[in-house]
Each structure stands twice: as C-alpha cells, then as structure tokens.
Amino acid sequence: MVLDTLGAETLTNSPHLLAPDGRVVSIVDTAQxxxxxxxxxxxxxxxxxxxxxxxxxxxxxxxLVDRGLLRPVVGAVLPLTQVAEAHLILEGRSDTPRPRGKLVLNVAD
Incomplete structure (x- = not known):
C-alpha cells in the first residue's frame, strides 16, 4: 500500500512500489x-x-483526544526491524494472528 500525502509524481510512481493487487490511497487533490x-x-x-x-x-x-474520548485501538506494536513480519500478519500469512486494532511499527527504537 502507498499512502500519498504529496500528490504530483507520487501517483504516477506508486505502481512501481506495489505488489500485485496493491492499493494507493491519496489524500491530495491534484490539478494535473x-x-x-x-x-x-x-x-x-x-x-x-x-x-x-x-x-x-x-x-x-x-x-476529544485530550479528554480520552478518541483513542486508536492498538492491537500490536512491532519494532521497525520486523516490518516484513508485520506485512505477513496483515496479509494473514503469518503464524501470528492478526491483532484486533492497529498494528503499529515502532520507529523510535
């Protein structure tokens, strides 16, 4: 999956990064x-x-966030070094069951 937050060439170049049946999600309006x-x-x-x-x-x-009324549901946190495993989990191709909630990659460590 590619999340396009830039627009322009990102849309054109995104398919080169995708696996078959991949998705591109864009939040940018492009005039061109x-x-x-x-x-x-x-x-x-x-x-x-x-x-x-x-x-x-x-x-x-x-x-809402400050009052604790809006919170994401985090199902699992993996270190960035396990990004491949994270993909397998999300695709249902891992021995680890898919978590309920978001799977978060920790990039700080």
Whole structure:
C-alpha cells in the first residue's frame, strides 16, 4: 500500500512500489492529470479522500483526544526491524494472528 500525502509524481510512481493487487490511497487533490498506466500491470486499486483543511475541526479532535474520548485501538506494536513480519500478519500469512486494532511499527527504537 502507498499512502500519498504529496500528490504530483507520487501517483504516477506508486505502481512501481506495489505488489500485485496493491492499493494507493491519496489524500491530495491534484490539478494535473496523472499517467496511471503502470497500475494496470499490478492490478492496483486507487482510493481518493479529499478533505478541506479546518482548524476548527482539528481543535475539536484535539479536545476529544485530550479528554480520552478518541483513542486508536492498538492491537500490536512491532519494532521497525520486523516490518516484513508485520506485512505477513496483515496479509494473514503469518503464524501470528492478526491483532484486533492497529498494528503499529515502532520507529523510535
């Protein structure tokens, strides 16, 4: 999966990074047409989510987080050195069962 937060060439280059049936998720509105022909070879799917920036909404979300009313469910934390295992877990190809909640990679250690 590729999460595009930059736009422009990211959409065009993303298929080269994907495994077959990979996904590209973009949160960036791009005014320029993009050549996505390379996505055909890997059967990639594209998902677009466009939002408008809103300081008011961010402040509301921040208050919910501060009050403990909005929390992600973390099912497992793995060190970055186990990123391959994390992929296997998420794909259901590991002896480790898929956790309920988010699988987080710890990049600080």
């Amino acid at each position: 047409p993009q050549n996505l022909l390379a996505a055909w070879n890997v059967n990639a799917s594209y998902h677009f989510l466009f939002t408008r920036p809103s300081a008011e909404r961010m402040e509301k979300l921040g208050r």
